[in-house]
Amino acid sequence: MYINKVQYMQKTAIASPIHFEEVFSTKKGSIYQSDSEYCWYVDFAGKLARFDYRNLLKLQKAVYAIDIEHILLTSDKSADVEIIFICACDHCYVLSLIEIIALKELLQGAFVMLELNHIIQDRLFRLAA
């Protein structure tokens, strides 16, 4: 009975795998898209976090809003970390300045790729005669 249950679980696990497609990756992390779940998985700072459409945009906004130059030039004694907390999202990042730069690079690349994908979809399927 126990074995059957495990087999059943294995079967169902195999029957509905989540397909990821890599959107963009750098040496520091990657962003994958899941078409079936309509979401993205951000592999960064040692964790894989799931972001839906709205939260990915919030993450982008939060990261882009950080004034990296200001943090670099400031000479006060505050800690060199930023907390990226997104409202209504399960994840939170506590990142050093180097990591913020890396995450920004990752997001910028991913959004360029998503834009490129949009153009390709337009050209191949939506505008094709």
Next chain:
Amino acid sequence: MKDIMRVKSLISSDIETLLNQQIKKEALSSSIYLSMASWCGRNGYDNSADYFFKQAEEERMHQLKFYKYVLDMGGMAISPEVTNIKLEYNSFREVFEEALEQEISVTQSIKNIAARCHKEHDYVTLEFLNWFFKEQREEEFKARRAVELFDVIGEEGTGRWQIDKHVGQIVYTEG
């Protein structure tokens, strides 16, 4: 790979941000007009107070129109926080001069959104904005004519009483 960004929303995140800024601007306008209505009311300019009450309602309606559009297109409409509304004005004329400035700033801001729409080829939002451009023609006309009343009638003697009487009668007819 699915184009999820486009599937989820018709408008880009940049346009969404601009439209949310506009929502805030319209809300601010509405509050400013309400404050102007209060000033006019407590200084004895009843017709002008009515005029500004009406303007406040119109701006609120514009705000909701933008708000609904953002939502309907799959965006996130943000209910704005409105603070720092001026309570006192130095003169009757200053109220109308500031009302005109407010309308000009709204027109300019909508023009700015349209410029961005052109850049992104977002003709859907551009078409939506057309209604507002037409509306702004009327709004600016009315605000400008109201300021001009101060020169045409003059503020001496019963001038301000006359101006207050005529403010509500300004009508824009498309020629």
